[in-house]
Amino acid sequence: MFITLKPLGQRTATADQVIARLNKALQPVSGITLYMQAAQDITIGARLSKTQYQYTLVDVDATNSTTGRRSCCRSYKHCRS
Secondary structure, three states: OOOOOOOHHHOOOOHHHHHHHHHHHHOOOOOOOOOOOOOOOOOOOOOOOOOOOOOOOOOOOHHHHHHHHHHHHHHHHHHHO
């Protein structure tokens, strides 16, 4: 689901403040898990997820995909620290 906020000049809260307020108000609702994040101005691809960043690795050869995935994971582990 997408929610469009009024332009910043017509509201007093940032997108992150709106998200925080909605999270607090919706905590008592049982049976749902809600992940909200402000949409970026530039979006590449059309997939949405509960994470801020994600990658999709595609290859017609499954061996290449597996090798590429392992390489990306190794690189990511070095960047995190």
